[in-house]
Amino acid sequence: MSQNTKRAAVILAAGQGTRMKSPVPKVLHTVAGRTMLDLAIDAAEGLGCDRIVVVVGAHSPQVGETARARLGAENVVIQDPPLGTGHAVLAAKDALAGFDGQVVVSYADCPLIDTSVLKTVFDLADTADLAVLGFTAADPGAYGRLIIEGDNDLSAIVEAKEASLEQLAITACNSGVLAADRATLFSLLGEVTNANAKGEYYLTDVVGLAKGCGLKPKTCFVAEDDVIGVNSQAERAVAEAIWQTRRRNVLMRDGVTMTAPDTVFLSWDTQIAAGVIVEPNVVFAQGVSVDSGAVIRAFSHLEGAKVGSGALIGPYARLRPGAQIGRDAHIGNFVEVKNAKIGDGAKANHLSYLGDGEVGAKANIGAGTIFCNYDGFFKHRTVVGEGAFIGSNSSLVAPVNIGAGAITGSGSVIAQDVPADALAFERARQTEKPGWAKAFRDRKRAEKAALKKG
Template sequence: MTDNPAALIVLAAGQGSRMQSDLPKVLHRLAAVPLVGHALAVGRALEPAQIVVVAGHGADQVRKAVAKLEPDAQIALQEEQLGTGHAVLQAMPLLQDFQGRVIVLYGDTPFIGEDTLLALASHPADVVVLGFEAADPGRYGRLVTGPEGLERIVEFKDADAATRAIRLVNSGVMAADADLLRDILPRLGNQNASGEYYLTDVVALARAQGRRVEVVTCDEEETLGINTRAELAEAEAAFQARARARALEDGVTLSDPATVWFALDTCIGRDAIIGQNVVFGPGVTVESGAEILPFCHLEGCHVSAGATVGPFARLRPGAELGGDVHVGNFVEIKNSVLAEGVKVGHLTYLGDAQIGERTNIGAGTVTCNYDGVSKHRTQIGADAFIGSDTMLVAPVRVGARAMTGSGSVITEDVPDEALALGRAKQVTKPGLATRLMQALRQKKGN
């Protein structure tokens, strides 16, 4: 964070027509979260006093997504998309009492780094523009600097040959004093080919008032904007490459790095082992020394040290695995806590369950947690043994050191140390199998 108060404005009103989608552009996913989530995530480094997201196209969808990503964020509506300056103007009434630095980010520019954001927020100039040295300046606006800082931003179409030769270009990201924006934004004009109100015009108006305007630079890769599906795919590849490299540098073993997919907030401790074809959704923490075997999907879960998961396992939101827990193949766990040493070998579903230490869950066990209207919990004590193919009809409790017989349907609580059997009595008919098969074959022959 910085010493001065900061507020964040994220521009997320555009339709993104080049995406060829009914979904607002900022809601397309990168690293398992909507694009706008990246701007919100990096903004947390500032510990901002306020966050305002400017929505327009698909505003209701954007509002719902932002509420999940950043519940304290406010939404400003830009009903007509009349340019970046107009968009920021729509946000300012929500910041009417704020005093400090306002940072303007874009919901489709996901790679701005924390250090860059902190440099923008802490710079003493009245207005700070984020620029970068472009390998191919193309049609970017050029940043013309001089002894007194940033003199002007010149759009490509308005630039002469000498100005076009400048490689320092504008990213669009800006930081400015809140009072200055309140003064200048209403005075922006739209006398340009697009008839829009540009945020970049703040520079000229601020300099006309004798305000200090400067440039902070970053690497070009931080400024990558997403406008097409192809660019989204390129951004995903770039994110995954960096995430894999960072994991390896941090002491994580990746058996086949190219097949492991990370989410924005994936957290993995050193000496963890991640097998091939593992996919991490949002909200996953894997502690040091845990192992995720191949072909697993994890989301919204916590895996403690010494635990093993997989292969072919799925951990859904709310799954909490204690130390030395073993979750085997074709096991699905949701909203359940497995205490230290629990073993769930294979072919099992545990939902809305609390499993005590060292309990063994047999193959084919299912917690029947949903009655069609409400979810119900299953509680199993420590050192219990749940026989294969047990159906636990919640709400139900199985006590410590208790057992259930294989194939049982458990509908009532089982006391500590008790054995529960809930299956139909077996009936055996001697010789009937042979006679039945003979009859069936004879019928088929007819």
């Protein structure tokens, strides 16, 4: 294959996934916060595939809808009825009509097959008429066995149910992923029959057919973890754990400090720069980026947020979508930020809700401050100017603007704009009654003693 040869992918997503025991179709379950179907498409797109075709089943319309929303209706085909993997790939033939190049067959329920894995099998196709991706299994079990001769020359793939005792001892196993020229692939598939124990059309039969035509199938190997399939909730959890471990290791290799990496959970698109410190028990949901020098303290949850360099987040902080935290800003314990921009050096260190608003540089938000952003029908914005000081337990009723350098008194409900450098407070005048507390206690003790005697 020359560098100018086009590439296409056929992603099989027609499995029913009954072992997931979930109303959500199997391939729409997530790993690293992204559906397994999307991860398979991501891998193909990362490889620069000119065409991507997803084969779905009639039993899961949601899968078809998801694939069509991303790739367009012309790139989604239905396998109905389901008659095996060979039949599923053959269902994509018309969708690839006129395509001249190599085709890789991949699987939407194998979420760790990424671009690098697909590249391995495509690279092998440079020198082979048919390239098959294999792995060495710790426990071969029900995997199909690769019958290899010479220098990774592949003579056959034997399904475990039809293998001899000698063949069952082989640890070289079939991942199901293969690549070949489009014309070659569909020519071979046209010769596949269902003369087997399950009465299905096996994709693996193309290897033997290729050998019979004088073609040269070859195999290459990746790690077993790269190609694990997900057919149950437990297997999904295993895939998640592998993905998380790999991504943590990449980040730490690149300069991110994690004091307890096994307790940090990342999303597929999490971006953390070198020099960031992440303490234990932190969750990064989708859409988070953290600049160098920031510290994410323990038990914090971040989603859809951008954290500037040198910022301090947590412990026990929650950043929701739209949170933008400036350089050297502090978002402390039990502070929630949603759709709000926090300026450079601003501080909200304790027990506050900052929703739908903006806090200027070096402003200070006192403990217990609330941006009252919702009137039951609409969201409104609160703007706190640079260097402003919001007293503890203040309620800022949006829409409202607190001017630069202004101060609000503790315990105030601020519902009107405050000019720059002004003091605003709203609370009842304090009243004192000398001796009242002692008289109250004496009276109540007497009442309690009387009840005991009665």
